Amino acid sequence: IRTNVDYHTSLGVLGSVLVYLSATTLLPLATAVYYGEDVLPFVVTGVVMLGLGYALTRLEPEPDLGHREGFLLVGLTWLVVPLVGTLPYLVAGQGTVAHPVNALFESMSGFTTTGSTVLADISFETHSRSVLLWRQLTQWLGGMGILVLMVAILPELSVGGAQVISEESPGLSIEKLTPRIEDTARALWSIYVAFTLLAIGVYYALQLVGLADNMTVYNAVAHGLTTLPTGGFSPEGRSVEAFSAAVQWAVILFMVVAGTNFALFWYALEGQPRHLVENVEFRSYLLAMGAVGALLAAMLYTGVGLAAVPTNVPGLTGDLEHSIRQAVFQTVAIVTTTGYASMDFNTWDESTQVVLLFAMFIGGSAGSAAGSVKVIRWYLVRKTISRELFTTVHPEAVRPIEHGGNVADDDTIRSIFVFVLLFVVLFALSTVLIYVDSFRVAGLELNALEATSAAIATLGNVGPGVGVVGPMNNFEPFSNASKLYMTFLMWIGRLEILSVLVILTPAYWRR
Amino acid sequence: IRTNVDYHTSLGVLGSVLVYLSATTLLPLATAVYYGEDVLPFVVTGVVMLGLGYALTRLEPEPDLGHREGFLLVGLTWLVVPLVGTLPYLVAGQGTVAHPVNALFESMSGFTTTGSTVLADISFETHSRSVLLWRQLTQWLGGMGILVLMVAILPELSVGGAQVISEESPGLSIEKLTPRIEDTARALWSIYVAFTLLAIGVYYALQLVGLADNMTVYNAVAHGLTTLPTGGFSPEGRSVEAFSAAVQWAVILFMVVAGTNFALFWYALEGQPRHLVENVEFRSYLLAMGAVGALLAAMLYTGVGLAAVPTNVPGLTGDLEHSIRQAVFQTVAIVTTTGYASMDFNTWDESTQVVLLFAMFIGGSAGSAAGSVKVIRWYLVRKTISRELFTTVHPEAVRPIEHGGNVADDDTIRSIFVFVLLFVVLFALSTVLIYVDSFRVAGLELNALEATSAAIATLGNVGPGVGVVGPMNNFEPFSNASKLYMTFLMWIGRLEILSVLVILTPAYWRR
Ligand SMILES: [K+]
């Protein structure tokens, strides 16, 4: 094939990724051995990854990855890795995920850290502990990839205004974080690994001090692996509802950490913690969660929904700690796009569900593994609208768009608006497609709220929606067409839309 | 009050507008005399307009209207005129519109050419012919105001990318259309009046040649008054369904004219018809209606909805002319934001309704009285996204955004994105507010599709939505709070959002 894109190099780097990934199959393999479960799923996966990866590295890649090759690498990685990642589900053949379409959905949901599931029965009766651990691990591995993607690769490729991450507060430039992508990756991953171990440690410690009876080592590891990547998978059928209030507060804390720009932690470790306090995105992020959380807590505590139809949720209305905890947990889980649930918010009043639905569009911070639109984009959209109003009154005025002492240039602003508009339009079209297709499946027929939530939950990499796709339900009932379409949404949403669209333009491939 | 805004001048010009408007009450007055109906509603309205208008002109306005005074004038005009315009409804005291909130809703819907109605029973039993003619007249007068607003005032004030109208195709600059606003207004109004008379003539001629039994002089005038402003009010309870196929095709033709940039007709009259053929917006506008119309016609004719649930609409499926006519009529009515209906599309399959709902966001052409986002904005959004993808691959490339030989500058592009995003966000929030509030009204409880359509129908100045707010239904059942909110939506949507928001900023009023 004659093209301007050196796809050999992209495939070669993908090969290296697969080779490294093959080693990670050892964790579920060891788990299988420990519990006396079938090791074949992981042996097959490890061998295929190693073999395919090694074959690809033989393509003689160039040592330097160009601009176009970067886009191809990113798109291919989040396509090939989830495809290979279906093998444990397919070989194990347990439950609904034994079906190829379901396996692909679940694998894509894992590596994109979305957390939407097609597992109809999440229990150790149906699924082995080792396969469920692989499911958790896909999110942790996906999170590693996304961090590098967000902090080092996309800003370099100037996608969707991703460059603002590197402009955020003076001197906080990613190119200057470390001079090379490899070093940046290593720095981010150190923080990521450290927080993961800390989360596992804290979760397990709560059991040791008697505050979480059922937080076994397995559960601590499983949830530690899906908190930091804002993943949201849980081997418990009722998600974090299965655990005590103490565990739920701990999970809230680590979700907040997971949705924060990791570069800020890096600077804090480098002795510049002021970046964290002064960062406008971090402040807006906390403010957004505080506002949504307070609104929901008030609605749950008083039992007064926006619709003025009193819907007393059993055990919440009138119980202050419980109302606050449930409101804050769900708010943080949604805004950080983690997607855990500490109770079935399908039992809540519809108006509170609408609040959650809007919160799904916020997204966590840039420079984290969180998905959706992200706080810094909304912040700059708001600033741009304010400036537009100002310059409409004062046409002669020149007012730069500032954020934390830095100035966002016109190209960045335009990129951000393009991204947000594409995101909204893709969401709206997807809502309709999902809605309409649901009528092909007897007994599924979604209502508009459910279709809306299914679209944003997958495109925004949030995980659960409301109603049929609520936190204690799953996406298995959808048609194969819808499931493949939502798999596509998770993929394109995760790669910030534009980096996928770029590959689809003729200008990209032209010599 | 000490402020930087010379509000005396704005109020003075508003006074002149009211004085001129007082003369228009003579038409319904004469109608009342002819049919032997009560003349008091129009005497009162005329006197109040004249008195209030004269009082305001005494405020000694400056001869020149400044930038800020222009915004104030625009906002005030579409607030005060609709308020005074409630008088005929209130004095006549007929039917649901005798209630002050309903009267304001109906009057705002008229002067903004929205066409949403709160008349529960549109018939000559409940309402006099003269009051129903006043209702039609408000749209025609509103249309005159909007044409000047769109073509002469907003581009001058650089609101929401409105300046592209004046940039459209080389030499087609509005400032050059004629050197003074007064002359531009006169030029536009000549075309507007001519097309209105033509429409009335054609509608009535169809009766003369035996193709439209019930197209009386009254009906011809009434519908002529609401076609060109893309208004959509009808004194017939079943809108244009009441008339023959020939009338429906004629209405389609005049709706297409009404949604076209009037400046193009001006140039055609000046001997430059090539502007019409070469205009990118006009071509996109026809293309959009063609595509949506063809899709709907296919769905209606085959009876196959997007949901693959065959819903044979009686009298449509299998009847080619009828399917095409109904599809094209509804498409043109929605895309031009006229909002007439030639049948109750509530009887259609839900998937066709979803198509209509999306079509409500298109909007007609800039430089017409059509509402919603408008074709030129979508055209430039699409071009900008294409360029964004191109420059992502070729970061060094500089590619201007062209439209019909002209170049849209960065400020215009940003204004357009700001407008579209504000429009979408305001729409989404309004959907929720309308949805939630509907549960306060026993028996109203909207579904999400109905709430969505109510929001876009009012914000986009379309008129009817689907379901409860379908074309043969009305907005009367809503709570007063919702009706006032939708009155606000019609107002802010009509003034292109930004010109209202500008007035609300402190920077606008500061000395
Ligand atoms: K997630």
Ligand SMILES: [K+]
């Ligand atoms: K209308």
